[in-house]
Amino acid sequence: MDNRIDAIYGRQSIDKKDSISIESQFEFCRYELKGGEAKEYKDKGYSGKNIERPDFQRLLRDIRAGLIRRVIVYKLDRISRSIVDFAKLMELFKQYNVEFVSCTEKFDTSTPMGRAMLNICIVFAQLERESIQMRVQDAFYSRCAKGYYMRGRAPYGFDTEPIVMDGIKTKRLVENAEMDYAELMYEMYAEPENSYGDITRYFTENEIMVYGKTLKRGFVGQLLRNPVYVQADMDIYEYFKAQGAKIESPPELFTGEFSCYLYQGREGEENILVIAPHKGRIPSSLWLAVQHKLSQNTTFQNGRKCHNTWLAGKIKCGCCGYALASLNAPNGVTYMRCKQRLENKSCQGPGTLTKHDLEKSVYEEMVKKMREFQTLKGSNKAEGYNPKLTAARAKLAKIEGEIEKLIDTLTGANPLLLQYANSRIEELDAERQKQLKLVADLTANSVSSSQVDSITGYLSHWEDVSFDDKRRVLDTLVSKVEATRTELAIEWKI
Template sequence: MVILKGAENMTAIYARQSVDRADSISIEQQIGLCRYEARGEEVVTYIDRGYSGRNTNRPEFRRMMDDIREGHINTVIVYKLDRISRSILDFSKMMEVFGERGVQFISATEKFDTSSPMGNAMLNICIVFAQLERETIQKRVADAYFSRSQRSFYMGGPIPYGFRKIPTVIDGIHTSMYEAVSEETDVVRMIFEMYSERDTSLGDIIVRLNEFGMKKRGKPWVRQRLREMIINPIYVMADGDVYDFFQDNGADMVDAKTAYIGENGCYSYRRCTDGNKKTTDGIQIVLAPHKGIISSELWLKCRRKCSGRNAAIPSQKARNSWLSGKIKCGECGYALTAKEYDGGRRRYLRCSNRQNSGSCKGAGTLYTAQTEKLVFNEICVKITELFCTEKAAQDAERLRLENELWETEREIEGLVDRVNGADDAVFRYISDRINTLDLHGKDLIQRIKRLANEGGAGFDEKAPDMTLWNELSFEDKRQVVDTLISAVYACEGRIIIQWRI
């Protein structure tokens, strides 16, 4: 409720209810008891529904405090102390404002008189116990979660591929459990069997899955999700060997080894923050009620292989090419990453999308050194153009036309891919659109040729002087590239640069 401008010396009633339960006092009941304390005086109410008392991030509470600072309120009545605050720090700040503005604070059930020292002392003691109650509730919730997890109850989270969630009863309590989905478990088994082969990588598996047209519930497979599947004990038919594996790696085993009979999967809970992902320190293992789908021998073989190598590509500072972070795949727009092989003797640029999911055909074979030389040649041309106004304008127009031509060709390729399966109406539209784009593309090619002839031989035929460039440090080269270039798109057989200038 908004106080009318000019209103002074009002009595405020504040009410809060975080959860509407049958055993909790309602907002209306709180206001009724507070009105009795107002002894018939005119009151203004501030109500926060669905907000916790652990902090003051409540809209009506903030509005009330603003009205107090403006001098509109001289008394605040609450049903109970914890309705207005459960934090000692927040409560002390609030009472400081009350004291500065001469506002009296009344608790309808606890009968505080803040005008006396004893009343203030009792008030502070009660707020300590209010905070203790809140912290006790939090601890009780955490203990309940821990207890339920140890009893194999379903604790939420994404449903793993290969399973669906079904209702069940454990120890007389209704909960949920996993049930295998036959069409997905076949894919899961194939993934584990492929990865168990010595020379098969996660990337190889993704390529195979894409060849078969297999997706993860409509989405393409990526390395990180594939790795998470392989190390997840939810799939294993846990036996004594699985128990020994986790125990040897420092996990807390809730169930006895005799319960590991080679049938059920396992839940894995992380009890504490641990950045070392190669161990199971800080992990709690609980036998799950569902049946596993991967034999312990196969699962352990894949788990050890996955833990023994850095399966996920780590983020790291660019060091293999000064084009890193700028150069992208012209097919999908994902970044190209610089890779070194044979101790740095062979250096390539690879499409990260192709590596992670295999959903892009890639930009062909791109040698890092050759690509860097091509981009450097264009940088030399661009720098020279800055001092040649007429030629700079011509080349800028040529670049614009080339980009437009590239976009036109991309649109034509996309339309061609949609021809198969199109009905007559759609086919006619695609055919007409392709003809229009083809004519536009031919016109662009002619305009590009005319600009090339008008510009003469240009600078492409000159071998740029690499001496000064080679003297620059790696970071200096990256800084120059970042100043001049916003992005480099690499397609098979050509490079397109988007300049900042």
Template structure:
């Protein structure tokens, strides 16, 4: 009966024993017996899919083998299940298993029991290593380190050192960044779909980095990726509201850097369609898209079913917003020519018109609905205007007070730090506690300042909309659609009811 020697080494390391050394130690056990050597270099022990190992097991099944000798148990496998299967098969063909290091003999009951115990700990060690790798990945990703993967369009990698550790950051490619800005500018328009963006890029001969046309998936990846945004307080609040874990404090969202979005441990859906439980971290590179444009595009992706329109709006600024209150399907505009007056315009339930399966409104005069919606938009904006007059004065006073206190806190921290060099142990303890408290207060003040600035920004946006509303007849159809998309989520219309769902 022949002896088989099996040796395996996954990678060359200074602290790992070479295949040649493993074979030399096993030969001492073989003595003068006839033997054959099998070796797998560069293969992991996580499974048994290795060429020489499979060849060895095929010869075991053919018969004529007395023992399999290895340097150590985990040379066969690190998996308890795989190892148990191998031992079971060896026993089936009457083959003994010998490990030089652990000195186990599977011909005895105690040897079999001890063998399985050792393999349990081998599996535990492997799982512990995996957990350490996962923990290290999580820790490094939360510190803004580059963690590999596809480099986003518009950037290339640049070697840097962060916290004394070598890593990479994204460096913009100017000509590609201009295309990224164009994609955002196109998609931020209410009536523009991914297909429209792709068609525009193709028509104008704009290719990706590989020289091919942009695909829908690549355009979507660009639109949804926060590496491009100049992350400010609005971005912080958006991701928090979506249920994402935001690692950095709001004071670090200063409107300059981009951000990394990692898949969270508890995330159950793709980042493109759901942000809940995803992880957002400020990145070291600078963003290139202002937060307002990025948010407009990102919200559009998250709610694409309501925003995407099958056709371009030419005759109504309520396109894509107006639904039948009974069946929930869109109301389409239909115009019927008249001899002496303007065409009669009606909103018609698509389902009722096509299949008569809806018992809803059927048709309703378009001008009546548009007048109601316009009046409600004016009323809604007037509410904010009345509030804003009081808020503006209060916010201005509060902002001045917060800035003064913030400066006082920063000066107090500097004063304490200057005293560290000659402070006694007791004084040092007091300084540490006091500086911690001041830093906590500083963080709260910065968050409040960011909140007020965000309110001021939204007031300015409402002022622009008010200007459009004052000159509605002279506003272009695209601008009307933009105003409606900013204010209104959807409109439900019934026989005697118009229900508006607001975004503000």
């Protein structure tokens, strides 16, 4: 005689008008008992995406203990919406000789046809669940594109306040007193000699707490990369466009008055950039300078290890591109040697270069460059003007225009013309990608005339300037210096 009992299981994820309550589910299930008794199991407030539910796990334990003869549910998706989980459950039911009954679908799992129909319904149940997920995702990204606040906790330095945008209730970020510390992190990191460690030490020494805890390096890195702090202008627009982000807001909104949100795109899709309804604190020039330093972080950290010359981190071998290291000779002269030649002699080396001669030459070149810049500024062209960036943007626009013209010719074109146009478009697109990267690099590396003005006075009394200030002047003006015995090539930021 089978002493096992029947079990009724009910699940309801949330209370809403079109959902059936657990009590109603049980009423339907009791019709299958025909007056018999059953043990009841119910989980309220749990999704069917997995089987990690308290009472359902209790049901499984009772099945494994040999106490359950039959499991009755209102509908099969009350058990699970996962094909994998359901297949495993059917195997478990079969192992312990447990029947499965769905009141609304009328399955008989003892027959092959019943099992086949059950599997088909499971497929459609998962399809329904995935369709719901897709609709939720579409709604999320639709709201992202409109600039609604879609995050949880406000970023450091902000609180949230409720607002209504296009008739929809959402939130807006507003600065709090901690924003001064967020801005301080940007200003400190923009200094050539500062690292994450310098910032965290400063905060610790001055007893500045972040969310009630001591500042960590990882937190600094995340904050510095977040565009939610920046004043979003056209330089920010061009920077993220070059990074491949999908920019939902039109260019005319990038005036610098407001900041922006960067949302991670769905798998296989680009990130989404949109103008936010709050004001940014960090000027775009400072934010982009920090991004450039972050991208060159290894170079900066290596440069900090050597304090023998203010050229450290910038000076490279003109033959192989490796850094030049300073070596002190017994005669008291400091020489600059190619690191690759020192390590494996695979580079012929730039020849005999002394620290004194290199520093003198670079200083003289900086003085000349500053004179050129001041002359250009006198003609009212220097403010916000970067010749390389302007040329790169002009070339990019020309390439994109040519691509558009070729695409227009494809309509109704003969096969030979189609083949040529497609081939040419591929070539232009490859060039376009290179140009986009160049624009991104130049945008992140650009320097305003106000930044240059801040270091102008140092060059007139260079011998009295501190080591750290010399490093700051060099970083403001120069991206890279390549040296050989006969040549000095400087990549300028202005």
